[in-house]
Amino acid sequence: MGGGGMSYQSRPPKHSAGAQMSFNLTELEPGHEPRDELGHEATPAAQAAAFVLPQAQLTAYLDAWVAANWLRSVDLAVARLVCNQAPDTSPWAVLAMVFASHxxxxxxxxxxxxxxWHDADRVLKLPPKDSANAQRRQGLAYVQPGEMPALVHPAQILAATCLADWLAALDAxxxxxGRALPEGDMAARAYESIGxxxxxxDGERLYLRRFWCQEQAVAKAISxxxxxxRRLPDATGIHAVLHALFPHPASSGGPDWQKIxxxxxxxxxxxxxxxxPGTGKTTTVVKFLMLTQMLALQxxxxxxxxxxCAPTGKAAARLRQSLLSQMDALSAPFAAAYPQLRASLPDTVDTVHRLIGIRPDQAQP
Incomplete structure (x- = not known):
């Protein structure tokens, strides 16, 4: 695969009045067998030539996507930074990094x-659902009033390569x-790279290095x-409390998966x-919290x-509302035997960021 350098212009490419951007396979260079957007083998006519992604064409695509509000300016900045610092990077690798940033x-x-590679439009959510309105609001400079550009979709670009070659471009x-080493002891998980x-x-996943390292830290902690x-209470006591919390057989006649x-x-x-949805996750969580506290009090x-905790403030508010209503109802029958039970159950739900102490004005908790 050709991995020649890629230069960037500081301004979007100029187009003639009313010109439309099109994905012209005949302009691509030899090197890869094409496929259609569904991954099927291309027609014999299309197989007459194979293609790689030209550098200038990728530049035009990225500039147009940012102008149309499909991508953020920071995604374009990723491409520019990579091309400035590593000019020999394959355009196919640059494209993957832009997608990861997006x-x-x-x-x-x-x-x-x-x-x-199989379904870029679904994975990337490009074009956005409101892309037409976004393009009109942006008022693309190279489009005459009343005319909309026929922007190329990422799936159309990826149709010119195969997954194996795309991965090879990243490894080049x-x-x-960097390339993550095979999975083993989480404490020793690392990657091979230059600098x-x-x-x-990591396999068929591309991460920003910071996210990959954070994910490995979480995996290590879970491992x-x-x-x-764990030192468990007497099995007889556990069975009695579980039976009290789940006194009736499952309505389906099968195992009671909430109890399990x-x-x-x-x-x-x-x-x-x-x-x-509707399988009883909230009820199960509330009963598990009650089980834990009832065994301790017992x-x-x-x-x-x-x-x-929950990922966002809105999610935390919904979780709190859902849990509180169930806590009151489910703990009421046990108030006489466990007077401290309701008070021992949490009344607040924090965001993950608040729980670990992250503030907007500091980099580390």
Whole structure:
């Protein structure tokens, strides 16, 4: 794959009045077999030539996407920085890094390369749902009033390469994209690179290096918790409290998965409870908190210290509203046997950032 240098202009490319941008495969250089947007083999006519992404064409695409409000200016700045610091970086690698930056702005920690190659429009959410209105508001300089540009979609560009070649292009740039070493002991997980690359490829995922390191730290902490052996109360006491919290068989006639989830979570220092809408996740969490406190009170111990958190302020408010209503209803039947139960259950929900002490004016908690 050609990995020639890529230069950037400080201003968007100029177009003639009323000109429309189009993805012209005949302008691409030899090197790759094309495919259609669904990943099917291209027609014999299209197979007559194979293609790589020209540097100037990628420049035009990125400038147009930013002008149309498809990408942020900071995403374009990523491309410029990479091209200035590592001019031999393949345009295909630059494209992947721009996509990863774009998804980071949407709250994602990485770019799923295979998923993006198969369905870029869905993964990247490009064009945005309101892209037409956004383009009109932006008033693109090279478009005559009343005319809209036919912007090229990322899926159309990725149709000119295959996933294996795209990954190879990323690995050919070790100074800007490090390669995560195979999974092993989380304490020893590392990556191979030249210097401190801004991006890390971990299998078929591309991360900003900071996000990859943070994810490894979380994985290491979870792995450590999974190795901790918990000292459980007497099994008879656990069974009695579980039966009191879940006195009736499951309505489906099968296993009571809420009861099982509480029992499994009690046995481990870390647990993940998942389920679709209406499956009883909130009820399960409330009953698990009650189970934990009831066992402590039953053993004559002080109640456990419980902290609840959510990713955003809005999510924290919704969680608090949902949990409080259930706590009041579910704890009421046990008020006589456990007078301290309701008071031992949390009444507040914080955001993750507030819980770990992050403030806008400081880099570290």
């Amino acid at each position: 998804l980071a702005g949407q709250g994602h920690v990485c770019l799923e390369l295979a998923a993006c 740039c070790p100074d800007v994209i 401190n690359p801004p991006f890390i490829r 450590h918790r999974l190795q901790v052996q 989830a509480c029992a499994v979570a009690l046995r481990h220092a870390f647990a993940l409870i998942t389920g679709g 053993a004559g111990l002080p109640p456990k210290r419980i902290l609840l």
